[in-house]
Structure formats: C-alpha cells, structure tokens
Amino acid sequence: MRDQMAPNVMDQMGATDPGTPFHTLMVEALPGLRQQAFALTRNRADADDLVQAAVTNALAAQHSFTPGTNFKAWMSRILRNRFLSDMRRRRETVEVDEAPAEAFARAASQEDSIALQELRHALAKLPADQRLALMMVTVQGLSYEEVSAQLGVAVGTLKCRVFRARKQLQAMLLGDAPAERRQVEAIRKGASPQASSRRMVESDRRIGAG
Amino acid sequence: MGPRTEASGRGRRSSPDAAFELWLKRGLHEIYDQVAQEPVPQALLDLIQQDATAKKS
Numbered sequence: 145m146r147d148q149m150a151p152n153v154m155d156q157m158g159a160t161d162p163g164t165p166f167h168t169l170m171v172e173a174l175p176g177l178r179q180q181a182f183a184l185t186r187n188r189a190d191a192d193d194l195v196q197a198a199v200t201n202a203l204a205a206q207h208s209f210t211p212g213t214n215f216k217a218w219m220s221r222i223l224r225n226r227f228l229s230d231m232r233r234r235r236e237t238v239e240v241d242e243a244p245a246e247a248f249a250r251a252a253s254q255e256d257s258i259a260l261q262e263l264r265h266a267l268a269k270l271p272a273d274q275r276l277a278l279m280m281v282t283v284q285g286l287s288y289e290e291v292s293a294q295l296g297v298a299v300g301t302l303k304c305r306v307f308r309a310r311k312q313l314q315a316m317l318l319g320d321a322p323a324e325r326r327q328v329e330a331i332r333k334g335a336s337p338q339a340s341s342r343r344m345v346e347s348d349r350r351i352g353a354g
Numbered sequence: 355m356g357p358r359t360e361a362s363g364r365g366r367r368s369s370p371d372a373a374f375e376l377w378l379k380r381g382l383h384e385i386y387d388q389v390a391q392e393p394v395p396q397a398l399l400d401l402i403q404q405d406a407t408a409k410k411s
Contacts, residue, residue, distance in 0.1 A: 165406070167402050167403070167405065167406040167409075170402055171394075171399065171402060174394050174398070175389075175390040175391075175394070176390065178389050178390065178392075178394070179386045179389050179390050182386065182389045183386070188389075191389070192395060192398075195398065196395075196397070196398055196401070199398060199401060199402065200401070203401070203402070203405045259377075259381070260381055260384060260385070263378070263381040263382075263385070264385060267385070278382070279382060279386055282378070282379055282382050282383075283382050283383055283386040283387065310375070310378065313378060314371075314374050314378075317374075318370075318374065
C-alpha cells in the first residue's frame with residue numbers, strides 16, 4: 145500500500161542523522177519496537193522472539209539501509225514482515241486467530257484492575273494490524289503520516305483501522321453495538337426481548353437485502 | 355478505572371464517546387508503557403554489540 149506515498153517522501157519523514165552509527169540507531173529503536181511486537185503478537189515471550197528475529201534480519205541486511213533515511217520505518221517494516229511470515233508459517237499447523245486471549249491477558253499484573261483486564265481481553269480479539277495501528281497512534285503518539293511512513297500503509301487505510309479498532313473495543317467493553325442499542329430501546333418500550341430480537345433480525349435482513 | 359457513560363443519555367452525543375476515548379487512551383498507555391519501560395533483554399543488546407564489534411574489526 146505504499147503506492148499512495150512516494151518512497152522518497154516516506155524515507156525523508158523521520159529521517160535520522162546520517163552520522164549516527166547504525167547500531168546506535170538500532171538500540172534507540174528497541175523500546176518502540178518491543179511495543180509494536182507486543183501489539184502484534186499479544187504475548188510477551190513471542191514479542192521478545194519477534195524483536196530478536198527482526199534485529200537479526202536487520203543486522204544481516206544493514207547494507208540495504210540508507211544512512212540519513214527513516215531508520216524506525218525501516219525497522220518497523222522488517223518487524224512487521226517477519227511477523228506476517230511467521231504467521232503464515234504457523235497457520236499451516238495452527239489457526240492463529242484461535243490463540244487463547246489468555247496469552248495476551250497473561251501479561252496482566254496482579255495490580256491490574258478488572259477494567260484493565262477486560263481491555264486486555266478485548267484487545268486480544270482485534271486483528272493484529274488494527275491493534276498495531278491503534279497502539280502506534282494512541283500510545284506512541286505518532287501522526288497517521290508517521291505511522292504510514294513506518295508501516296508502508298496508506299493514511300486512509302490506517303485511519304480506517306484505528307476507527308474500527310476503537311469502535312470494536314467500545315462495542316465489546318460497553319456493549320455499545322448498534323443492534324444491542326436498538327434491542328435495549330425496544331425492550332424499554334415494552335417489547336419482549338425475544339420479540340425485539342426477532343424484529344431486529346428481520347430488519348437487518350431487509351437492510352442487508354437492500 | 356472503567357469506562358463511564360452518562361446515565362441520562364441527554365448530554366451531548368459525543369460525551370460518552372469522549373469519556374471512552376479518554377479511558378481507552380489511559381488503559382492502552384498502562385498496558386504498553388510497561389513494555390517500553392522494561393529493560394531490554396541483555397541477550398538482544400549483546401547481539402547488537404557483537405555485530406558492531408565485528409564490523410569495526
């Protein structure tokens with residue numbers, strides 16, 4: 145999806161000092177990379193493995209990095225590509241989406257509030273790319289343009305991912321799905337839950353058919 | 355900590371969304387900031403250092 149942003153523009157965004165040694169740039173990028181790896185894998189041990197694998201790949205390919213360009217973008221793309229290739233390999237034996245949410249929740253400390261644990265569980269149910277985009281914008285404080293440069297994904301696609309992630313989390317955590325809202329409203333007006341559910345199903349079917 | 359919405363539902367339409375946004379931001383920071391603040395595994399730093407040393411020699 146890099147087609148919507150010219151590579152030279154992406155590389156200039158977040159450009160690094162050409163005089164900074166490659167290995168120094170790598171060490172400085174590690175905390176952010178570890179956050180991204182955790183957002184992708186949902187699991188601390190897998191995140192550490194992913195970062196180690198990405199670093200190994202990057203060290204082997206360091207001749208392909210152009211000094212003065214965006215190092216974090218270069219590393220983020222290596223990390224994400226490594227994650228995707230690991231996922232494809234794992235899918236041959238295991239359905240990754242069925243990985244238990246506990247794997248993500250396992251990182252919860254005992255001090256976690258119940259609400260925070262619920263957030264961890266809800267996050268674990270989001271697609272990895274949505275979780276990553278949401279984390280980079282909300283936690284790392286990056287602009288959509290910066291995330292676009294780091295991941296090589298169009299700004300519009302990122303905005304859509306973040307919007308969907310927020311809405312899905314809201315629906316999961318607040319029970320705020322439109323269908324549920326309509327059901328609550330119908331019940332409040334006196335309809336039985338069964339009747340209102342039936343009407344909603346029929347209504348949704350009509351909308352879907354139209 | 356927990357998401358809060360207005361019970362009356364008569365407030366501005368964006369209020370529950372804004373409250374959720376704020377709560378979500380705090381929650382995400384709590385989850386992911388821990389990861390960034392933890393020390394980087396020594397094995398990873400050694401891997402980078404070894405490569406740097408090898409490139410110099």
